[in-house]
Amino acid sequence: MPLQAYQPFKALYTLIAVAFETARFPFWILLYIHTAGRPHRKWTLRQAIRMRIVKAFLYHSSKVRVAPQLSLAPxxxxxxxxxxxxxxxxxxxxxxxxxxxxxxxxxxxxxxxxxxxxxxxxxxxxxxxxxxxxxxxxxxxxxxxxxxxxxxxxxxxxxxxxxxxxxxxxxxxxxxxxxxxxxxxxxxxxxxxxxxxxxxxxxxxxxxxxxxxxxxxxxxxxxxxxxxxxxxxxxxxxxxxxxxxxxxxxxxxxxxxxxxxxxxxxxxxxxxxxxxxxxxxxxxxxxxxxxxxxxxxxxxxxxxxxxxxxxxxxxxxxxxxxxxxxxxxxxxxxxxxxxxxxxxxxxxxxxxxxxxxxxxxxxxxxxxx
Known part of the structure; x- marks a missing residue:
């Protein structure tokens, strides 16, 4: 597994990722206001922004290997x-x-x-x-x-x-x-x-x-x-x-x-x-x-x-x-x-x-x- 999948590197990577994506968020909003700036012109502003958030979350979660712990409890x-x-x-x-x-x-x-x-x-x-x-x-x-x-x-x-x-x-x-x-x-x-x-x-x-x-x-x-x-x-x-x-x-x-x-x-x-x-x-x-x-x-x-x-x-x-x-x-x-x-x-x-x-x-x- 990559180094950032282990503590304390996982926590450090997560902090940096959150700060990085938060800083970029206003840029994505400005870019997506007009349909020409969205990944797909048929998406609404809300859909384009949500896609961006999910894409970032999935990428960073993959980098640190976030996985659920399965349980047989109800x-x-x-x-x-x-x-x-x-x-x-x-x-x-x-x-x-x-x-x-x-x-x-x-x-x-x-x-x-x-x-x-x-x-x-x-x-x-x-x-x-x-x-x-x-x-x-x-x-x-x-x-x-x-x-x-x-x-x-x-x-x-x-x-x-x-x-x-x-x-x-x-x-x-x-x-x-x-x-x-x-x-x-x-x-x-x-x-x-x-x-x-x-x-x-x-x-x-x-x-x-x-x-x-x-x-x-x-x-x-x-x-x-x-x-x-x-x-x-x-x-x-x-x-x-x-x-x-x-x-x-x-x-x-x-x-x-x-x-x-x-x-x-x-x-x-x-x-x-x-x-x-x-x-x-x-x-x-x-x-x-x-x-x-x-x-x-x-x-x-x-x-x-x-x-x-x-x-x-x-x-x-x-x-x-x-x-x-x-x-x-x-x-x-x-x-x-x-x-x-x-x-x-x-x-x-x-x-x-x-x-x-x-x-x-x-x-x-x-x-x-």
Missing amino acids: GTEKERFVVMEPATNSLYTGPTKDSEIVPTAIGGTWTPAAPTDVSNLEVVLHFHGGAYVIGDGRDRDTGFLARTLIKHAQATHVFTPQYRLSSSAQGQFPAALQDAITSYSYLVRTVGVPPSRITVSGDSAGGNLTIALLRYIEEHGADTGLPSPGCVWLWSPWTNIAAGLDAHEMESSPNYSTDYLNSEFGSWGAHTFTAGKDALQPYVTAYGNPFACKTPIWVQTGDAEILYEEDTEFVQQMESVKGNKIELFVSEAMPHDIILVGRILGFETEAAAAAKKAGEFLRAERAHL
């Missing part, structure tokens, strides 16, 4: 937070087998509450984003997302697992995939939700995890007894983790100036997640590794985000496989992952519109059954 979620024990050993095979990293108990949050009746459910199993180094799936992290999916995509329940992060010990691949299997098995085998009524969803790194879980079910479902879900939603999915190992790859994006993501954040996530592993293997980097899939997939991306080109190319790659059903929705003038951070950035309306499209896709697929 917290403010109270009875909506549940602890899931690992499923039977037979469910973890192939790429999830590791001599050091093994399945463990994890938590998860239900919104609006855990279901008491499994009939007429429309459950979204959602994996949060955060480059595999931040996020916890609790209200402060995915509360806006869960409420948006319930209101505009017409889900009845959203379940957000607190999977292990690569910013902590024993959190690199395949820890998160093990936890995704635990979560899906919990819904199907413990709660009793019919697989056809489960939409597996994920934003950013969570989108990467969703693709990995879907691939796992396609390749190992018959042997493990894991059935295919009814639908998949991918929100600004991080499909090319291998590219994140090279800071120049991200910085060369034509949308680098219109997104809050930065190479420092991507590099932190990519290096810790793939530590000692092959970053190009299909379960890590989905980009360039299309596969046959029985489950219909809906993908959202913003045309102003860094991952836009890779997301659209990934959709084309999956479309090239005979029998796959995949649909792309592009949010105009939008940065990365508005379903997760839309409220923070001021893009609530656009996040709601995307959620509505996701719901329409799901209901259309339901009608074909």
